[in-house]
């Protein structure tokens with residue numbers, strides 16, 4: 001291959017962390033060195049990798065390893081790639097890099113969602129780049145489309161599956177009836193889960209991603225704590241069976257909406273929770289660690305992004321894409337986009353967000369129960385779309401689907417129904433998405 005570089009000095013790269021993703025980033029930089037050089041117009045040189053325990057990293061060249069991350073960041077490098085995860089020491093290390101004019105590529109959604117503005121500000125002050133494509137939906141190019149390709153459009157909705165681990169677990173529970181704990185362990189072994197998998201199952205990971213997506217889509221700062229978050233730890237086999245019985249499947253969804261009131265006032269709603277969707281919905285067939293995200297924009301219409309949302313090589317692909325962007329900017333000039341948060345839209349409290357629910361109840365099979373239950377819905381101003389009643393000796397089940405109603409009203413209704421003496425058990429309560437109202 002002919003070199004396009006002449007005597008252009010190399011772009012020097014430090015990497016922080018060398019786990020599932022870092023190992024693959026090192027491999028790709030090494031194996032694709034000639035192509036990267038040609039694409040960037042200068043060699044991309046990995047000068048060091050900060051790790052905690054060097055003896056555990058036999059797969060990478062020993063001479064690159066150091067335990068002194070601070071010194072590595074302070075050394076003569078142009079770019080810092082961070083694949084440690086978590087808030088500290090990642091935050092301090094990246095702020096130090098950016099303040100020294102070194103560009104940053106990170107896969108760290110937790111850090112971006114909690115400290116994004118601080119990182120952008122440091123990048124702005126020194127003129128460094130900040131790229132983070134790997135932080136949301138792994139390999140899928142999603143943030144660059146939102147940050148750049150759709151920058152001239154008006155995005156109204158971003159919705160989809162953004163956590164591979166929980167999707168892997170829910171898919172297995174649905175298709176094979178596999179146990180929750182077993183599949184979660186498997187997701188960890190495959191390199192999909194976070195270092196602490198409660199970040200996946202309790203929805204923190206998806207909420208951080210939703211915060212990043214909403215911030216970019218709506219040009220508004222949406223911190224992680226403003227995202228309504230429910231994980232999958234309370235999804236039961238009964239929920240999955242109930243969904244199946246109605247031709248639906250349970251998925252953990254991230255939903256970011258622009259809400260326009262009757263008076264034209266705008267806000268955003270950002271939520272992560274399990275939901276039942278029809279088996280015919282495109283998201284229903286997204287299995288394993290795959291992610292899929294729909295974006296609706298005024299001029300573009302509906303767009304769908306699909307691919308591997310987790311895994312070492314897949315996530316490393318997104319990191320390398322960002323690394324090439326930074327390196328090209330260094331060689332040919334150019335900057336990553338700055339933070340765009342001018343719209344400053346308020347985040348709507350979840351209680352005011354309208355959703356639809358599926359509720360299944362075990363009730364005593366006696367006259368008047370349905371009327372009692374229906375009365376509670378009416379008192380709380382929640383309109384029932386359909387009711388299915390099945391009787392069996394002295395037991396019966398009621399399956400109720402609601403029309404759109406505020407979250408507060410729905411919660412209140414379920415609480416009162418659970419307290420009715422004729423209701424033996426509230427078997428399953430779950431939001432329904434993706435069906436015509």
Ligand SMILES: NC(=O)C1=CN([C@@H]2O[C@H](COP(=O)(O)OP(=O)(O)OC[C@H]3O[C@@H](n4cnc5c(N)ncnc54)[C@H](O)[C@@H]3O)[C@@H](O)[C@H]2O)C=CC1
Nearest residue numbers: 017018019020021050051052083084085107108310311315
């Ligand atoms: N694994 C995946 O599928 C994806 C991961 N990510 C993100 O990528 C980042 C890395 O994830 P993984 O590689 O999966 O995690 P990992 O846990 O496999 O690797 C992290 C590595 O950083 C090392 N480390 C921790 N503290 C350190 C320190 N102070 N100095 C040097 N090294 C340190 C750990 O020993 C470990 O080897 C996280 O932010 C994660 O959220 C993003 C998308 C997908």
Ligand SMILES: N[C@@H](CC=O)C(=O)O
Nearest residue numbers: 163164165192193194
């Ligand atoms: N733990 C995350 C990894 C990618 O972001 C997931 O399962 O999606």
Ligand code: NA
Nearest residue numbers: 133136138140
């Ligand atoms: Na991505």
